[in-house]
Amino acid sequence: EVSFLASGGGLVQRGGSLRLSCAASGFSFSTHAMSWVRQAPGKGLEWVSSISGSATTSDYADSVMGRFTISRDNAKSILYLQMNSLTAEDTAIYHCAAFYRGSGIDYWGQGTLVTVSS
Amino acid sequence: SYELTQPLSVSVALGQPATITCGGDSVGLQSVHWYQQRPGQAPVLVINRNSNRPSGIPERFSGSKSSDTATLTISSAQIGDEADYYCQVWVNYRAVFGTGTKVTVL
Numbered sequence: 001e002v003s004f005l006a007s008g009g010g011l012v013q014r015g016g017s018l019r020l021s022c023a024a025s026g027f028s029f030s031t032h033a034m035s036w037v038r039q040a041p042g043k044g045l046e047w048v049s050s051i052s053g054s055a056t057t058s059d060y061a062d063s064v065m066g067r068f069t070i071s072r073d074n075a076k077s078i079l080y081l082q083m084n085s086l087t088a089e090d091t092a093i094y095h096c097a098a099f100y101r102g103s104g105i106d107y108w109g110q111g112t113l114v115t116v117s118s
Numbered sequence: 119s120y121e122l123t124q125p126l127s128v129s130v131a132l133g134q135p136a137t138i139t140c141g142g143d144s145v146g147l148q149s150v151h152w153y154q155q156r157p158g159q160a161p162v163l164v165i166n167r168n169s170n171r172p173s174g175i176p177e178r179f180s181g182s183k184s185s186d187t188a189t190l191t192i193s194s195a196q197i198g199d200e201a202d203y204y205c206q207v208w209v210n211y212r213a214v215f216g217t218g219t220k221v222t223v224l
Binding site for chain 1: 149151152153155159160161162163165166167172202204206208210211212213214215216217218
């Protein structure tokens with residue numbers, strides 16, 4: 001059974017930093033690309049960042065470029081998101097998600113809540 | 119930038135068909151995927167690559183695509199189908215999500 005254990009979310013002041021982790025199990029982590037997708041309260045889904053299975057390719061939404069860094073540890077099946085210079089607009093539930101390139105997102109984590117206070 | 123436009127809401131009577139559209143220039147160029155998100159839950163993939171139904175998804179869900187519009191159809195809407203639905207395409211490793219449609223079953 002596929003499962004994700006997300007951690008690292010919480011309340012942080014504007015300008016602060018957080019590191020999200022997402023520990024995956026139940027599927028071949030290293031062969032799946034991974035993404036972070038966030039959802040602000042009452043809003044739609046917003047893609048944040050993706051990383052290839054081998055970690056050789058990554059990309060970021062314009063809204064987080066230069067502030068967020070995605071990484072992964074395939075030996076431990078963990079996905080990370082380092083978030084710096086946080087603003088109120090980063091307040092959201094952050095979901096980790098697994099997919100094969102070009103295909104739909106097969107697996108979604110329940111998400112971890114990040115709240116940035118101003 | 120890529121944009122995918124969906125109707126804000128769709129209302130459907132119990133047992134009747136519901137259709138949700140997804141429009142945008144990138145629709146014709148890429149495979150479209152559809153997700154269902156119930157309140158307080160993570161999204162679930164209901165249609166993969168335009169028209170493929172993942173294992174465990176009821177047959178009443180189907181997808182199609184024309185040149186610039188993708189369509190998700192629920193052939194006979196059930197109470198449990200009340201949810202938000204999102205279309206999505208990939209541009210390399212960038213995911214583009216539609217604006218989302220709230221489906222209400224009356």
